[in-house]
Amino acid sequence: QDNGHMQYLARYYHQQFLEIRDYWRFWDGHLINAFRKFMQTGDLDIITCGATHGYLPLMRKSPEAVNAQIAVAVETHQRYLGTSPTGIWLPECGYFPGVDQVLARHGIRYFVMDAHGVLFAHPRPRYGNHAPIYAAGSxxxxxxxxxxxxxxxxxxESGYPGDPMYREFYRDIGYDLPFDYIGDYVQPDGKRKNIGIKYHRITGKTDQKELYDPYWARERAAMHAGNFMFNRERQIEFLRSAMDRPPVVLAPYDAELFGHWWYEGPWWIELLCRKIAYDQKTFRLTHMREYLSMHPEQQVAVPAESSWGASGYHEYWLSDVNAWIYPHLHKAAERMTEIARRFYHTDFLHERVCNQMARELLLAQASDWAFIMKSGTMVEYAERRTVNHIRRFTRFYNELNSGHIDENWLNRVEALDNIFPFVNFRVYA
Structure with a gap:
C-alpha cells in the first residue's frame, strides 16, 4: 500500500491475467486450436518430439522402446492436430546411427540435431551447418x-534473458510477502511456493534487486530483437558469399524459455518477427519443411552420434548420479516387449493392464529425471518419479504372470498416470 510502483505492477499483472483469461475463453479453453489455425495456413510447421522426451541414444538396447517413443508421439500429433508430423526435434537433440530409419518408418522427413552432429558427419558436409544433409540409408x-x-x-554471460532490465525469475511474492497476506495461495501444508507475480528485475548479480518496469523491459526486448536481426543479416550476407545456394540458419529454443524463464521472450519473438518483415530485406523467416521443398537437392552423409548436452554426447544423462536407473529401464523395456507379444490377443481387462504398463514405462523413460539428478535441483523428486513408475510397472508385470489382477489398484493408477489415453501396448510387439 505504501509503494506506488508496486501498486502499478499489481494493476499491470491484474490486467495481464484478465487478458490471458479472455484469450483462453476466445479459444474455448483449447489453445491448441490456435496453433492448428496457423498450421493450416502454412505459417507454422508444427513438428513433434519423443512421446515423453525419452533420451533415445540410451534406449537403443531396446529397438521396440525407441520405436514406441516415436510411434506414440506421431499418433498424439495426429489426434490433436489432425495431420501427421513431417519433422521432429529429437529429445535433447540425441542422435545415434539408425534412429533416422525409425523416423522414416513413421513418415518423419527431417529432424533437428546439434551442430557437431552435422559438422562431424561423414563425409564432411560441404556447407557446414547452413544446409541440411540427408542421412545415408534413410x-x-x-x-x-x-x-x-x-x-x-x-x-x-551474454545471453539476452540475463539483461538487468528483465524480470527476475527467482523473486516471487510467494516468498517475498508476509505469510498472513499470501497464506491462501500457498500449499495446503503451509509451505511457500511461487505464485507467478514477481515485482523485481534482474538488476545485477547481487541479492539487491530493483523494482521491475514492464515498459523499460519491452524497450530492451525491442533493442535485443534489433540486435539479433542485425547479426543475422551480417551472418547471412557472409554465408551467401561463400555458398552457391541459399543458406539456412536454424534457431531452435525450448518453448518454456519464452514467458516462463524469460518473461519478455514472447515480446522479443513478436518484435523480431515484425522487424524481419519490415526493417530489412536480407533474409526471411521460413521453416524446415518449406526449405526442403524449395531446395530438395542436398548432400548425403552419415550424421555423427551427438546431443546438445554438456560435452555434446551422453554424459549428462549417464553419470555417476543417474546411471543406476538404466538397468531398471532396460529390464522394463525388455519385459514390455515380452508382454506385448504374449498378450497381443487378450481380453479387455488384461489390455488395460498392458496399456498402463506402457504408460508407466514411457513416463519412467522421460529424460528429465536423469537430467534433474545430474543438475542437482530436485533430485528426490526425479528419483521418486523414476522409482514409482518402475515399481508400478513391475507390479503389473507380476500380476499378469500370476493371473490375479487387482482391478481397484488398476483404477487408481489409471487415474493417476493418465497420459496417452489412447495408447496401444502392441506398439512394443
Missing part, C-alpha cells in the same frame, strides 16, 4: 542447430 534430412543464434540467447 533419406531423412538432418538440420543443425546454429551456434551463433544459440549463444545470443542461451549464453549465461
Amino acid at each position: 533419406g531423412v534430412a538432418a538440420f543443425a542447430r546454429d551456434i551463433e543464434t544459440s549463444q545470443q540467447v542461451w549464453s549465461k
Whole structure:
C-alpha cells in the first residue's frame, strides 16, 4: 500500500491475467486450436518430439522402446492436430546411427540435431551447418542447430534473458510477502511456493534487486530483437558469399524459455518477427519443411552420434548420479516387449493392464529425471518419479504372470498416470 510502483505492477499483472483469461475463453479453453489455425495456413510447421522426451541414444538396447517413443508421439500429433508430423526435434537433440530409419518408418522427413552432429558427419558436409544433409540409408534430412543464434540467447554471460532490465525469475511474492497476506495461495501444508507475480528485475548479480518496469523491459526486448536481426543479416550476407545456394540458419529454443524463464521472450519473438518483415530485406523467416521443398537437392552423409548436452554426447544423462536407473529401464523395456507379444490377443481387462504398463514405462523413460539428478535441483523428486513408475510397472508385470489382477489398484493408477489415453501396448510387439 505504501509503494506506488508496486501498486502499478499489481494493476499491470491484474490486467495481464484478465487478458490471458479472455484469450483462453476466445479459444474455448483449447489453445491448441490456435496453433492448428496457423498450421493450416502454412505459417507454422508444427513438428513433434519423443512421446515423453525419452533420451533415445540410451534406449537403443531396446529397438521396440525407441520405436514406441516415436510411434506414440506421431499418433498424439495426429489426434490433436489432425495431420501427421513431417519433422521432429529429437529429445535433447540425441542422435545415434539408425534412429533416422525409425523416423522414416513413421513418415518423419527431417529432424533437428546439434551442430557437431552435422559438422562431424561423414563425409564432411560441404556447407557446414547452413544446409541440411540427408542421412545415408534413410533419406531423412538432418538440420543443425546454429551456434551463433544459440549463444545470443542461451549464453549465461551474454545471453539476452540475463539483461538487468528483465524480470527476475527467482523473486516471487510467494516468498517475498508476509505469510498472513499470501497464506491462501500457498500449499495446503503451509509451505511457500511461487505464485507467478514477481515485482523485481534482474538488476545485477547481487541479492539487491530493483523494482521491475514492464515498459523499460519491452524497450530492451525491442533493442535485443534489433540486435539479433542485425547479426543475422551480417551472418547471412557472409554465408551467401561463400555458398552457391541459399543458406539456412536454424534457431531452435525450448518453448518454456519464452514467458516462463524469460518473461519478455514472447515480446522479443513478436518484435523480431515484425522487424524481419519490415526493417530489412536480407533474409526471411521460413521453416524446415518449406526449405526442403524449395531446395530438395542436398548432400548425403552419415550424421555423427551427438546431443546438445554438456560435452555434446551422453554424459549428462549417464553419470555417476543417474546411471543406476538404466538397468531398471532396460529390464522394463525388455519385459514390455515380452508382454506385448504374449498378450497381443487378450481380453479387455488384461489390455488395460498392458496399456498402463506402457504408460508407466514411457513416463519412467522421460529424460528429465536423469537430467534433474545430474543438475542437482530436485533430485528426490526425479528419483521418486523414476522409482514409482518402475515399481508400478513391475507390479503389473507380476500380476499378469500370476493371473490375479487387482482391478481397484488398476483404477487408481489409471487415474493417476493418465497420459496417452489412447495408447496401444502392441506398439512394443
